[in-house]
Amino acid sequence: MGILYNIFIDPFVQMGQAPDLFVQTLWEGLVGGMLYALIALGFVLIFKASGVFNFAQGIMVVFAALTLVGLHTAGVPAFLALGLTIAVMFALAWTIERVVLRPLVNQPDIILFMATFGITYFLIGFGEFVFGGDPKVMITEALYLPKGSITYKAFGGIVSLQRLDIVAVIVASIMVAVLAVFFSKTRIGRALRAVADSHSAALSVGISLEQIWVIVWFAAGLVALVTGIFWGARSDVSFALEVIALKALPVLILGGFTSIPGAIVGGLIIGIGEKLGEFYWGPLVGSGTDAWFAYVIALVFLLFRPQGLFGEKIIERV
Amino acid sequence: MFYREAGQFKTSYASDQAVFPILQDRIGVFIILAIAFVVIPLTGNDFIINAVMIPFLVFSLAAIGLNLLTGYTGQLSLGTGAFMGVGAYACYKLTTIYPGVNIIIWVIASGFFAAAVGAVFGLPSLRIKGFYLAIATLAAQFFLEWCFIRIPWLYNYNVSAAIEVPQRELFGIIVTGPRASAETRYYIVLSIVVVMTWMASNLMHGRIGRMWMAVRDMDIAAELMGIRLLPTKLLAFAISSFYCGVSGALMVFLWYGGAESAVFNINQSFTILFMIIIGGLGSLLGSFLGAALIYILPIILRFVPPQLGIPLHAATIEHITFMTIGALIVFFLIAEPAGLARLWQIGKQKLRVWPFPY
């Protein structure tokens, strides 16, 4: 009985007793979820257009952030460094398309997945070679990112919101909105959806696959840069940041590989779910549950919807 | 010229369906085994045996395990590292509880524990497929990894949360623990790997293997043909995990000599997955080739610059190694996306008509 009480009743009693902490947990979950969603978005963009499961998204985040900080330390003014980093990400997208993707057109998904692993290895080595392995502090002030926090007295306690987190959520939302509009309203966006549906059909109506791929990899690079700036500011910029890409996997699977809103909703569910889980139920098993909780949430969802929340229905015919 | 099967007639179905139907292949396999069993222990030094051959064989076995599941049955798994861990911890518990029993028996027995755990985490595979299935196995990976450190009983309440391999003897020869000689350990690993590869090969050429491949190629069609999906997939998970478990036990008992939970982390799973992709999905030979490329190549690369007399810092060498491996992976994929095993087949085909290609 005691166990059942601890699992099913006590956490909710706690939520009621300290609503400020509950709200705070929700907020932390929201911020975390938004950032997970950003990484997942990078995956989705590339998967949609080329069917590549891009294992290198994590290292792209690190690489983008390192380039930005590295350029700034070399004496380049912050916003010029930002512009140069964007240029670097474009060059990266172009190179990947030329060197890796083009010769691998029409190969099975798993081979392309493997190729992105090759890219990951290369970027790890290259990044450490150029920038060194020691951690860098993200430039926040030069980019006019606010610091400090706003504290509200509410819900019978204190809720404090980090200014940086607020900006992160706003920027992430804008980014998602812009991408959504870009993909549904513009010519390139329509071309991209055509490519996602069928490579050969798109080719036959005169859409350039190469161009589309460079664009999506570049877009994924931009998303990586934004992710890198905010994750970097939340902790620091080092190669340890690469593992956060793993966090995007349950998000992706929950939201479906091809859906932008899915990435957002999935990110929020995972972010909030794992924070609530760790905060209220974690102590029952000795905490540290956030290492696997996200995957269990995703697994439970999957058992009911095998294609993810927003994924396209899988219709199989013999 | 040397590789012609002309004149080798098959007079029975059995000989036609043999694993190595061509005489030259049989000779080749015999030579490889001879090298592995005789030449390497005689000529190799400790470094070759301890840091190259034993790990290579251990990884090959794990790669075969994953290949049975991913390559032959088409179920993507990212939990290999954790299943290896189950084997290692099971073996450790078994041998500390019953120290008198032959350690080889426990190494094999630990595979059954891994198989049971693997089958449990394989349950969702009936409903979930492809990359989506990977999540189920990822959940297994992270959950088990958490268990390895969270359940102190598993490592006998060691304060540093580590398992240390006790010394065990077999017919008066020390086989595990610090004082076991490299050759002894090498022979045990090699024997187990050879026997298990042979078993896997037979499995693949038999009914079970065919069932698995049918499920991989199209599971609905397989179901219509009367293959029951759930038992087949679960069997694949169980046998695959069995192989991984044994390889995990070998890894800790005959290679590392001690371990903490971090050894069985997600990177381990990815490494094994990459071995089978680059080696060739659905190929036993590919498992070995992939393990060789992913594991041995970095070791060699690390030795190249110092040997050429280029004075580089250890870290710089590591950076260059990383870049080279990345580039090589992409290169091999572009050269032959179906893996090294396919490359080998093409090579054989070329050899068959050499020196007159037409």
Next chain:
Amino acid sequence: MKARQLFVGIACAGLVATAVFASKAEAQGIYVPLLTYRTGPYANSGIPIANGMHDYLTMLNERDGGIGGVKLNVEECETGYDTKKGVECWESLKGKNPAVVNPYSTGITLQIIPKAAVDKIPILSMAYGLSASAVGEKFPWIFNPPTTYWDGMSMIMRYIGGKEGGLDKLKGKTVGFIFLESGYGREPLPLLQQFAKDYGFTVKEYSVAGKEMQDQSAQWLAVRRDRPEWMIMWGWGAMNPTAIKRAAENGFTMDRFIGIWWSGSDDDGRGGGAAAKGYLALNINGLGSNYPAIQDIKKYVVDKGKSQVEKDKFAENFYNRGVYNSVLVAEAIRNAQKLSGKKVVVGEDVRRGLETLHITDARWKELGFPNFAAPITGVNCTDHNGHGPAYMTQWDGAKWVKVSDWIHPIKEKVRPLLQEAADEYATKTTGWPKRTEACDKAS
């Protein structure tokens, strides 16, 4: 395709062969391998230590022509904090008669402990690794001076006791413990729980998985809920700066947040930003470059471009930690030369040298490190650790400042647990070799 494959194969085989043969050829001077990691997720902690270790030994070569007239052959082996590569390093270096091995990773230490006695190479795991290995009868080849994690925990408790006005004042209060989910992080838990039992306070555990170390928001929310009086941290790598940031965000009072000596690098403080001001960490080595020997390193190594250290990171805390490690190595080699009468000493001699390691205040001064570290007097054949003291440092927003005197461990709490752990270790691993090595008297 075939031809190319064949060519690659032959080339590889040839390279391995030459590598193996060539490695046997070189045997000049005393070979001191350093297992370092300048790459991978823990590089932020690994780089300054690697630089410190490397630069002090290089300085000895440049200034004194080595030790006892014999050059040191210093060679780094990159592990990336990866156990596999660590074992590879061990296998590749053991044939070259290394004097001593510094693994710098608890994971790697665990793998090579059993190998040490067989290959006759001593391991110096300075204030990390397997705590039980301090018992010299059971682990003649493993050394972990100057102190253990359990001693560290007891020193933190002593410090807290000092601030609270006695540890019994903690009765009914809560102490939080945030740690990296690994053997290293879990190690001090039994001792902390023992203290909790003895003094009637509650321990709250917050574990951080390696994969989650850059987030930690759930853990720190839980800290906010549980309102502990004190927080103690056992972190490593990128976990440290993140924890410091989260602590500040959640309004935890920084001068009640104490880290172990591995949670106190300058990068940790800097990463935490201005908010990190007040954060405390234990330390075992002196701060800054104001020591004659460190000045020598600058003069002979750094200014001559023989170091990889960035100028502004010279003589930071973890750099000095690496220097400290190398001083122990150098002293052990000196002792070994004295004891064995040989010039070029190998592992077996250095093991004896480490067992007679004895660095008094006067000797520290002689070495050019006045008041750099506590005297090492407790290391002998039975005790390979010495259980020396440490002191508390505080981050003032830009650098670490010493804020306490030497704090000694609470021996009566630590020793029984340690003995128990070592006994258990040796009984569980049956067939653990009996100590056969003779004991030397300290000179």
